[in-house]
Amino acid sequence: MKNESIIESLLFAAGDEGLTAGQMAAVLNIQIDELTKILQSMADSLIQDEVRGIMITSFGDEYRMMTKKENAAYIQQLAEKPSPKTLSQAALETLAIIAYNQPVTRIEVEDIRGVKTDRPIATLCARGLIEEAGRADAPGRPILYATTTEFLDAFQLKSITDLPPLEEGDIPMPQEADLFFGRFEEALDE
């Protein structure tokens, strides 16, 4: 059953965002009915198989891969044993996005990372590497974040302009607004 392998790859790579049956069926080029049947049997066997540590959950027609509940305590243990002197991948990613896009909201960071980012932001704030820098002019007036002088110290930078320039296309930017207004302008031109 090659389809099961592809579904596992897709759900894994989709992260916490999940995928709909429709999206997966389209990729596999099969009927949604057939897809949901495969998904159901995969989900069942994951639950029953003691050797497996992940499961498939569904919400509406959205499917997500998650760790099994009974292993939550072990994951928690991992979180409680931080390596003291370095930052985690999650924190470094978050920091990089803020440094290159500042000031920026949490939602924008999450949009780029594709995963929730409350905790990394809380820790970076607690560490004094980022700080609140006003509010965005958007619904809900979300907090904007920017790097601090401590950030410059920690990374031995004279100023924020000292950050190594990234190549064109390397900086993922939140683009929703641009797309929207791009099409809006097109429409006006007509």
Add this chain to the structure above:
Amino acid sequence: MKNESIIESLLFAAGDEGLTAGQMAAVLNIQIDELTKILQSMADSLIQDEVRGIMITSFGDEYRMMTKKENAAYIQQLAEKPSPKTLSQAALETLAIIAYNQPVTRIEVEDIRGVKTDRPIATLCARGLIEEAGRADAPGRPILYATTTEFLDAFQLKSITDLPPLEEGDIPMPQEADLFFGRFEEALDE
């Protein structure tokens, strides 16, 4: 085998941050030897099992869960953005020279390439593939460069010793030594 389930959960949660054998062994409260044995058997059976779409890879002392190569095209179909650009020839040559000779100064790289190499080095730094590794004990104390763990990740190498061996090229070499011994033997025959 409950341990396998926990390991799967841990690797899944860690995502592309990966985990060391030590971290996992600590959580499971088992010896590292035992853990690596379990990991190895899990990795093997994932590769062999056609129904599975993920696999366990290792580089450095870090283990990570990844999608299988043969499913790449399906994931690409759902991807919002194209893959990041691959490196230019200039950057690749520079990286090769640094990787095989590290730590090495910019001047040494330029000696081999026969051309200025500031920009490729800046690009490689910005990509996190090389980093400064102290200063050479030479006039002007030039910066030394070495590859990073991100380099290992970007090229799927377990360690730096995993680099494909440098070939002497397909230019037929008149072997100095052979010539010498050839003549030596001739002399003995007389």
Add this chain to the structure above:
Amino acid sequence: MMEYKVKIDSFEGPLDLLLHLIQQLEIDIYDIPAAEITNQYLSYVNTMQQLELDVASEYLVMAATLIAMKSRSLLPDHSSEEEDYMDEEDPRDELARRLIEYKKYKEAAGRLHELEEERTKLFSRPPADQLFSSNAEGPLNVSIFDMLGAFQKMTRRKKLAVPPKATVRREELSVEKRMKILKEKLWASKEPIRFDDLFDSNERNELVVSFLAILELMKQNEIVVSQKGNFADLYVTAGGNET
């Protein structure tokens, strides 16, 4: 002419150009014919200059080296003094050594490229937020390179198209269909409808389609949009040329 330009531009430096010539002319790298290679090399560099390409100084330095090598080869042959093993080194040997050294890494670069391509076929997922510890303390020991590495790792991940949240309807609406739905909704309502409430999906495509539909309806005078003042909510009413 264009072909030339592309070709010449694609050399990584004088050594790369020389390797190309050696290959093209099928020359033994250990016995480089100084005159021939110099002439070929100079004609390439000339073309580059004629095309007003920015010829790196390294090309000119190499040109000078080659010319010196060529003139030496044209000098009367000293090889009659065959016994003189202490003869100074043939400059061609030094050049061959450099070319071979460079070629080694040029080929290694090719193999790295293949590995890089293979790597783009593997994907992982973002680390779970719950894994992230918030009680890290002590002095920080990270460099800018750690940050850039993490950042690159992230760009290699694939962000898959996010399914629409909450609303399940996935069918794509055309602007025309959307206009019809909006019209029905507005005509059915006695009160003006708040502009924001006309968008019943957060999905980008749908937002754009709805928005275009409203613009079109305004243009056709099918609806009237009103606002009490700057930054106040917009209200939409059916109106204009009802038939």
